[in-house]
Amino acid sequence: MSKKNAFYAQSGGVTAVINASACGVIETARKHKSVIGKVYAGRNGIIGALREELIDTSKESRSAIHGLLTTPSGAFGSCRHKMKSIEENRAEYERLIEVFKAHNIGYFFYNGGGDSADTCLKVSQLSESMGYPIQAIHVPKTIDNDLPFTDNSPGFGSVAKYVAISTREAALDVASMCETSTKVFILEVMGRHAGWIAAAGGLAAQEDGDAPHIILFPEIAFNREKFIARVKRTVKKQGYCVIVASEGTQHKDGTFLAESGLKDAFGHSQLGGLAPTLAQMVKDELGHKYHWAVADYLQRSARHIASQTDVDQAFALGEAAVEMAVQGKNSVMPCIVRGKGKRYSWSIGEAPLDQVANVEKMMPRNFITRDGFNITDAAREYLQPLIQGEAYPPYKNGMPQYVKLKNQLVPKKLKKSFKV
Incomplete structure (x- = not known):
């Protein structure tokens, strides 16, 4: 497998633990240096890719990346930008592939909800047809808990x-x-x-x-x-x-x-x-x-006041996304599988993106x-x-201490800018 860089982006409303998933992605990618080069993050989500505003996470220290585990909100910035269908706006998808190709990006990790799963799927499909295949893995996140297949959603x-x-x-x-x-x-x-x-x-x-x-x-x-x-x-x-x-x-x-x-x-x-x-x-x-x-x-x-269970699962899903990509998987979403029995347990499973995208999971009637x-x-x-579980951040002078990253941008390689 040829060595490619990875792109990670945060989408939609952020959560108390979305950065734990980012931590899982980046720390795990750093362990696979033989197949994954650098991990770039989108400045303000997918907009960062469209504008070619890519953050070089290799400029961040090991302790800073690990500090994302206890830091809320979106460390790289998020956005509410819904990419339309390929038929309606093919130019946006082609721009993504163009940016990915210019920066030797072969892995796309998109951390979000149902709309993000849809974008992830379309990027994978279009990139294949354009002759520059991208392995697109969706990392689930939504406080609404309405994603299908996963027992629950991080956040x-x-x-x-x-x-x-x-x-x-x-x-x-x-x-x-x-x-x-x-x-x-x-x-x-x-x-x-x-x-x-x-x-x-x-x-x-x-x-x-x-x-x-x-x-x-x-x-x-x-x-x-x-x-x-x-x-x-x-x-x-x-x-x-x-x-x-x-x-x-x-x-x-x-x-x-x-x-x-x-x-x-x-x-x-x-x-x-x-x-x-x-x-x-x-x-x-x-x-x-x-x-x-x-x-x-x-x-x-x-x-x-975050849940320890939530933090653990958010990190594990980011970690699993990278492992799946390294294994050659594409257009999938790692998910939480609840174990059987009275004592709570969970493991990681996977779901195909074509069955996840734009599907909402409602409350079962027997829960009401x-x-x-x-x-x-x-x-x-x-x-x-x-x-369950308390996952307190470190405190100093009575206040929680959160990580603030450098978020240093990579030099642009494309001459054309792109308006979003």
């Missing part, structure tokens, strides 16, 4: 831990003041079509009556009357009501409660404002004093209670192992 476990802990702590606050102050608290979490993150809030409850009292899932059509009735009944019984609501909560006709009418870079409906919408609903119908919060970026960047407002024991059994 989700840490978000689940953050949401469960935040729900429990906020509930204690509300419970202590509900006699004379707030009666209803709403926490809005991410999750456009799949309610995995909202479901994780259910782990906060240890006994009957514990918060959250209501969970709203995208998979369950919102019913205003039933929702208000449940809030009223809960306040009467418990003295307060804590709600965890997925941003993708929708009406029976599929429209989102919090749809703004705008579209994001991937063509998805822009969401936001569900919590205040629900709060106003409660105020209008019941007159209760309320507070609401939006977890937003806090939930996906909270490295200080019959009334649609909470999680079942089956959901708890699935979720609980994913938040």
